[in-house]
Amino acid sequence: MLLTEETDWLGGQLTTQAVPPDEHPWIEQFGCTASYRTLRDGIRDYYRRWYPLSERARSARYLNPGEGTVSPLCHEPRVAAAVIDAMLAPWTAAGRLRVLIRHRPVAADVDGDRVHAVVVEGPDGDRVELAAPYVLDATELGDLLALTGTEHVTGFESRAETGEPHAPAEAQPDNMQAFSWCFALEHLAGEDHTIDKPAEYDFWSGFSPEFWGGNLVSLDAPDPRTLRRYPRTFVPNPVADGDVVADQSLSAGDSDLWVFRRIVSRRTLSPGLVGSDVTLVNWPMIDYFLGPLIGVSDEEKAKHLASSRQLSLSMLYWLQTEVPRPDGGTGWPGLRPRGDVLGTADGFAKAPYIRESRRIRAEYTVVEQDLSLEVRGERGSVAYPDSVGVGAYRIDLHPSTGLDTYIDVGATPYHLPLGALLPVRMENLLPAGKNIGTTHITNGCYRMHPTEWNIGEVAGALAAHCLDRGVAPRQVRAQQSRLEDFRASLVADGVEVVWPKLSGY
Structure with a gap:
């Protein structure tokens, strides 16, 4: 088995994109695969x-290292990267897994409905052709779908195609969710770490999209559920009493931006060890929606990536110089980027946080009606006969490149149909991330950490299962006995394929 990674850390949004896990309220008890639970336990x-x-942290049953409110497991990305490497170590030591870091796919050899090889390019520009009986696409943007000519869709589908209540009348393939370039901060009182004024600061500090209701660079932003703009607070290193509650079913948790995605907490560590918390800035105010990364030239893509970094730098500079303080002053010059906890020198994550990918045209496409709380109510989500996993999250769509505001829809705990992992034509290419058969709308809940892990794990298991038994992936779904055999093997490996009966759903 061979695995490639564009950066020098495995883990995607959990590590290189510096996003603490977004998870459902039952994650400590059930609702994820056994290997994902091993990852979570390994981090703790x-x-x-x-x-x-x-002493307080050591005695906590469910240690939340950063005491952030977005997740019961807010942690440093480099810790997750170390645990993932440790989980793979036995297989790399045995020679059964080879990992090529700093390699990205640039071409593919395709004959009809099969991918024969993928060409990857390393950091020195050298290219290597990799051939295998199965190819899994776990890239953030679904790059292999384009390289192999696999049928796929981008952006919004039309309501006529999907029947979804929140879909537009006409398809909008270029209208995709915002991406964000996250960064980490600490605050050292009495010191001045003010960065140089960013080149695009004048633009971003005055940028006021109509749907936003004010300046993007500020402490105010719309509530995704009500769309009413309201102020957040930002005070470095607040003094806290009691336990931090991290349950997004009760609250989004972003009213206090310092605590929201905090990944290092002074209270977690021995007294005096660190002088400041470290908070991860992945806030609504750094969502970049002025252009997509898919379907554009390399030059256009580079421009959007650079502008996204300029937006994040502008937010940092504004926090250091202009944000109102509770004492009536402005700016926190003691804010210092902490790139070391993200594996970089500049304070930024290694890669931008990507919310939306190319998505395969699949044997089955998950639509809003399958899991919308408004539509399904007490019936719960559709119980697919070919379910190979579970997940739970609201349909959470951030502003998009069509200058559309949030779409936030309540969703029932949902299942992962095997049909959503099967391209309509290609025989040996499988999606292994957010590029499965969802729509623009249902991507909004299938893109979260435990669900993406479940998708990737099942894609790998399906490829191995097919090789062992000499069958094709679509045969597994089409024949009841083969499907039952595959689902049984998943359950034996700790994959939950159905939800237990949950109160309220």
């Missing part, structure tokens, strides 16, 4: 083994 064990924890 890493802190307990290597960090001098405070």
Whole structure:
């Protein structure tokens, strides 16, 4: 088996994009694969083994290292990267897995309905052709779908095609969710770490999209559920009493921006070890929606990536110089980027946080009606006979490149149909991330950490299953006995293929 990665860390949004896991309220008990639970346990064990924890933190049953409110497991991305490497270590040591870091796919050899090889390019520009019986696409933008000519869709589908209540009347293939370039900050009182004024600061500090109701660079932003603009707070290193509650079913958790995605908490560590918390800036105010990364030239893509970084830098500069303080002053010059916790020198994550990918034309496409709370109500989500996983999250769509505001729709806990992993034509290419058969709308809940992990794990298991039994992926779904055999093997490996009966759903 061979795995390639564009950066030098495995893990995607959990590591290189610096996004603490977005998870459902039952994650500590059920609702994910056994290997994902091993990852979560491994992150906590890493802190307990290597960090001098405070007595309070060491006694916590469900340690939340950063005490952020977005997740019960807010942590440093580099810790997750270390745990993922450790999970793979036995297989790399045995020679059964080879990992090529800093390699990206640039071409493919395709004959009819089969991919014979993928060409990847390394950091020195050298190209390597990789051939295998199965190819899994876990790229953030679904790059292999384009390289192999696999039928796929981008942006909004039309209501006529999907029947979805929130779909537009006409398809909008260029209208895609915002992406964000996250960064990490600490605050050192009495010091001045003000960065140079960003080149695009004048533009971004005055940018006021109509649907936003004011300047993007500010502490105010719309509530995704009500679309009413309201102020958040931002005060570095607040003094906290009691436990931090991290349950997005009760609250989005972003009213206090410092605490929202905090990944290092002074209270978690031995007294005096660190002088400041570290918070991860992945806020609504750094969502970049002035252009997509898919379907544009390399020059246009580079321009959008650079402008996204300029937006994030402008937010940082504004926080250092202009944000109102509770004492009546302005700016927190002691804010210092902490790129070291993200594996970089500049404070930015290694890669932008991507919310939307190319998506395969699939044997089955998950639509809003399958899981919308408005539509399904007490019936719960559609129980697919070919379910190979579970997930739960609201349909959470950020502003998009068509200058559309949030779409936030309640959703029932949902299932992952095997049909959504099967391209309509290609025989040996499988999606392994957010590029499965969802729509623009249902991508809004299938793109979260435990669900993407489930997708990738099942895609790999399906390829291995087919090789062992000499069958094709679509045969597994089409024949009941083969489907039951495959689902049983998943359950034996710790994949939950159905939800238990949940109160309220």
